[in-house]
Amino acid sequence: MAQTIPSSRSCKSFKNRSMSIVLAKILLALIFLLSISKGSDGQFEDYCIADEQASEYDLLGAMNWACSNGANCTAIQESQPCYLPNTPKDHASYAFNSYYQNMKHQGGGCYFTATAVLTGADPSHDSCKFEYIP
Template identity: 30%
Template sequence: MAQKQKSMSLASFSLFLLVRSLNLGETIAAEILQTWCVAKPSSSDSLLRDNIDFACDHVQDECNPIKLGNSNPCYNPNTPIHHASFAMNAYYQKKERHQWNCNFENSGLISITNPSYAGCIYKGGATLMDLSSAGKWCVATPSANNEMLQESIDYACSHVDCSIIKFGGSCYDPSNLISHASVAMNLYYQANGKLDSSCDFKGTGLIVTSDPSYANCKFEFRK
């Protein structure tokens, strides 16, 4: 019942925005979408572990799926970025999906693609998004294995210039597959009209509305 009331209130707010935008002579492309929170691929392991500790302190039992145990479907892959993403998303959902609840010292990204895989389910929830101002980028999903990530790099870089992830390039560091794959996949996604299918990469891509850029590494963005 509460969920139904929440959906009705989001729909009413969406209608309010539409009417207000018409009255003001503005166009606001607001849409209700499912959103999730995932860790930025360039995040350090130490920051990711801090995020796990912080999120799990607040959501407690909701972090059980990433603990060691055969009955816990989200333990594997046993990587900081996957465990952090799951915990960060649990926190983001519990706090009702405000943008700032997925910040985590600028290490979180809001995804409009479901990061769930196999038996590991990331909870999602409805969020009102202003698509007229929101950007879109493509990054690798936290659960992708190294073989899948390398395959995505090879495919993307056979179609676009990936020199920025090569040694000496602005996105070479951190030199790991998930960071390099995310840069390459986004280059391909932007070059191919930002179609949803251009960020699929056999199910290893996520479309995010938060800018994944960091330090001197600027993720390409085309309007």
């Protein structure tokens, strides 16, 4: 029985296809890495905000805990820059992030009984600026 030996042309075609796939994967990885928000010092920024799926009741309880345990909640008081919009989700997001930024280097997390999530997108708006501590 005769064995078929691939021609040099089919080997080159296979190598070119393999190289194209590898280059495409590298390009996709680079695009992904560039799309992630980075701080000016090269560190990836992370903010802790309220989970869209959390109930208002749970958000209020977790926000009160955060404000009593390391968050600076002054900015969400009436007539302060982060008071509006006056919703549990917006106020909890500010409180969660304040706690997280102030406490993350001492082991504080962004969980708040499953009412918070991390994001790379800066949630600041209008005159309300969310703190980021590298």
